[in-house]
Amino acid sequence: MSNLKRKFAQIKFLRKIFEAKGNITNDHNKCIYCGLCEKVCSVNAITVSKHQKSWSIEHNICARCTHCVATCPTKTLTLQK
Numbered sequence: 001m002s003n004l005k006r007k008f009a010q011i012k013f014l015r016k017i018f019e020a021k022g023n024i025t026n027d028h029n030k031c032i033y034c035g036l037c038e039k040v041c042s043v044n045a046i047t048v049s050k051h052q053k054s055w056s057i058e059h060n061i062c063a064r065c066t067h068c069v070a071t072c073p074t075k076t077l078t079l080q081k
C-alpha cells in the first residue's frame with residue numbers, strides 16, 4: 001500500500017471513530033454568540049458571528065474533544081448521537 005493510500009485509510013478510520021461519538025449541536029435559543037467556543041477549538045471547526053447572530057460548525061473536521069461544550073457559559077452545546 002502506498003503512503004498516500006495508507007494516509008487516506010487512516011483518515012477514513014479516524015473519521016468513523018469521530019462520527020461514532022456523535023455531533024456537536026447548538027441550542028440556538030440559549031446561545032449568546034460570545035465566541036468562546038470558537039476560541040477554544042484547536043481545529044477551528046466553529047465559526048461565530050455576534051453581529052450576525054450566527055453559529056456554525058464543520059463536523060468533518062471536529063475532533064469531538066468537547067472542549068467547546070465544557071467552555072460554553074450558557075451550556076447550549078451538546079455532543080449528540
Ligand code: SF4
Nearest residue numbers: 031032034035037072
Ligand atoms: S460558547 Fe456557547 S454561548 Fe458562546 S457562542 Fe459558543 S455556543 Fe454560543
Ligand code: SF4
Nearest residue numbers: 041062063065066068
Ligand atoms: S468538540 Fe472540540 S474539535 Fe469539535 S468543535 Fe468542539 S472544541 Fe472543536
